[in-house]
Amino acid sequence: METRLINLYTLQLIDSHLDELEYFKGDLPQKVRDLSEKVDNLKQKISEKEQEIKNLQLKSDEADLEMVTLAEKIEKYKKQLFQVKTNKQYDALTTEIDNAEKNIEELTKQIAIYDGHIQNAKGDLETFKKELVELEEELTEKQEELAKISKENEEEELTYKHKREKILVKISKSDLALYERIRKAKDGKAVVAIRRNSCGGCFNTVPIQKIVELRQNRKIFTCEQCGRILVSDYIVEESKKLI
Numbered sequence: 001m002e003t004r005l006i007n008l009y010t011l012q013l014i015d016s017h018l019d020e021l022e023y024f025k026g027d028l029p030q031k032v033r034d035l036s037e038k039v040d041n042l043k044q045k046i047s048e049k050e051q052e053i054k055n056l057q058l059k060s061d062e063a064d065l066e067m068v069t070l071a072e073k074i075e076k077y078k079k080q081l082f083q084v085k086t087n088k089q090y091d092a093l094t095t096e097i098d099n100a101e102k103n104i105e106e107l108t109k110q111i112a113i114y115d116g117h118i119q120n121a122k123g124d125l126e127t128f129k130k131e132l133v134e135l136e137e138e139l140t141e142k143q144e145e146l147a148k149i150s151k152e153n154e155e156e157e158l159t160y161k162h163k164r165e166k167i168l169v170k171i172s173k174s175d176l177a178l179y180e181r182i183r184k185a186k187d188g189k190a191v192v193a194i195r196r197n198s199c200g201g202c203f204n205t206v207p208i209q210k211i212v213e214l215r216q217n218r219k220i221f222t223c224e225q226c227g228r229i230l231v232s233d234y235i236v237e238e239s240k241k242l243i
């Protein structure tokens with residue numbers, strides 16, 4: 001039993017240290033993830049905006065071409081006006097010219113609308129691109145910062161991960177499951193020492209009788225308040241020797 005408790009507390013010491021190393025990185029990993037996501041979204045928005053501009057430009061060009069065709073038609077009709085022989089023919093041509101002119105007017109309005117949209121879209125595009133440059137700069141900065149910290153901690157992290165592997169094989173599946181469950185629920189601390197007759201996790205007083213029994217290291221005791229596994233100073237000292 002003693003060994004079981006020592007192994008569990010040793011695992012706790014290792015995990016707490018790994019947590020500290022992770023904590024030292026702060027919210028950098030999360031920031032890098034968030035920034036990467038923002039950069040990706042913005043790139044998507046930029047490509048959509050560029051496509052939108054392309055489509056609008058295409059429509060505007062088409063309208064422009066149609067206007068040229070119509071203008072040519074009008075020219076042609078106007079020349080034909082001099083050669084007509086009947087009023088009916090004359091009326092028919094003037095109607096054609098009127099229609100073509102109306103169409104040109106309509107297309108001019110349409111082109112102005114397209115151009116307005118294009119200008120707006122270009123404005124948006126420029127804003128997005130500026131934003132992207134800023135975001136990418138920030139991302140690179142954070143990535144470099146994180147890489148630097150990670151590199152500094154890398155060796156220690158590896159050493160502790162190795163220690164963890166070694167202790168894990170000595171812990172039973174059920175003990176490990178218990179440990180992991182409490183650790184997850186209790187902010188990373190599953191096994192705590194008794195401190196001044198109190199639980200080292202939640203600081204609630206532990207009954208003296210329980211402390212006396214606990215010091216015999218024969219059983220897994222948990223705190224009645226927080227549910228963490230409680231260990232004696234002896235277990236703490238023995239575990240420290242293993243690290």
Ligand SMILES: [Zn+2]
Pocket residue numbers: 199200201202203204223224225226227228
């Ligand atoms: Zn407690």
